[in-house]
Amino acid sequence: MWKDCKKWVYSITYDEGCQELLKHALPVHRRYGVPGHVALLASQIGVARDVPGSSYHGMMILSREEIEMLGEEGWGVSNHGMTHAGINDENAEYEVVESRKVIEEALETSIPIFCVPNNNESYPASKAVADKAGYTAIMTLYDQVNCIDTDLYRLGRVALHTEYPPPFYSVFDPYKRLHQAIDLGGWVIDYCHSPAPGKAIHPWKDCTTEELDKRFETVLRVGGDDVWLADPNEVVEYILETRSD
Template sequence: MIWKGGKRWVYSITYDEGCEKLLDHALAVHREYGIPGHVALVASQIGVPRNCPGSSYDGMMILSREQIHMLTAEGWGVSCHSMTHVGISRENAHYEVVQSRKVIEDALEMPVTMFCVPGNNNSYPASHAVARESGYTSIMTIYDDVNTIETDVLRLNRCPLHTQYPAPFYSAFDPYKRIHQAIDCGGWIIDYCHCPMPGKPIHPHKDCTVEELAMRFETVRRVGGDDIWLAEPNEVVDFILRHKENIHEAG
């Protein structure tokens, strides 16, 4: 299994919602370890305090277009995380998935071809049903697993990077999570969290701390050595789609 540049496995990380505090707390860690980030943005919430009633990150300032452009200029990527972050059903899929793509592309003045399912995977089937007509080429879910080059890019798995999981297991943070599995299968890990904070996570089951983020990156780089491709998810999707086209043409 050969990824770009002959690398044997791939590591990515995404932050849902795109809180401005990423600039204070996560960006320096990314720069230190040379790992690109990615923000999944609610289309109606760029550069404003988050206003998604019921959301646990409500009120937090969201990255502005200029801040997002600064991040993409250093290799970060973006995806659309719906229009308003409600659960997605057949009834609202056109607004939340199809129209949101136009809104976010206009707001950011750049193409957005990845959708990130909001809330939980109950929103996945209705999102998937309209993804192609929306012009998306990929969808990130929160099914927790490793991807491979054969994975359906319209159902990408992500690995939650959290300080402590909810009941009944209360699983503690593991900097090695899925790494050896990814090495063995030539896989692709997409970590996800929201907004790492120093010392104490905003929600232990939705986030890690900045210190845990640094520990994760250190572990990825140390264990990955020369075999790892540190990539932004859109780049990896492009690579997989090209790979599938080549196989199709050859076959």
């Protein structure tokens, strides 16, 4: 059983933390009362994104003040690495361990979750240093529902995208994994980057603002009073409390 006797949990995360979230996602969050969460690069706060080879290059990233404003509305923050490099045994100390100190200093807050950048090939080397770095959880790109006894160092996330890359081309599904989460009493963590009205910036990395709206409407309609809408940091904290009882 989850907090306040809720039967399942819904969270959503936005990798990179683009400033456009304020314009194209925050109003939808406010309308439905869903808290958000941004996974930020420690080296990229309040700047135009400057990461070699990034498909979001040049987009403004949320500033500390904007992140604090979101925090007051229940949003959380995790660390997405220092530079978005693929993580291996050689750079894990810098990308996973040192970056946590940098982002905690920049935001003056504790960052409990590491969010694996690029793809799951970065996961093993991230996991190897996560405990040493002081993280209590890792968010991955394994597309799965989490449960209350889930391995916190391997949290799955569900891609909330307009269309999948080849060879699947799956189209947007506002019900994706929700009934599975209801059956299991589980926890869905959606992820995308920066929703935009009408057309996704990258259809296999994003949804549109309209699809985001449809997703939240569906979560509330099928979830009713049973769903706990929560920032992942809060859910991790709750799970840890439950386990220490």
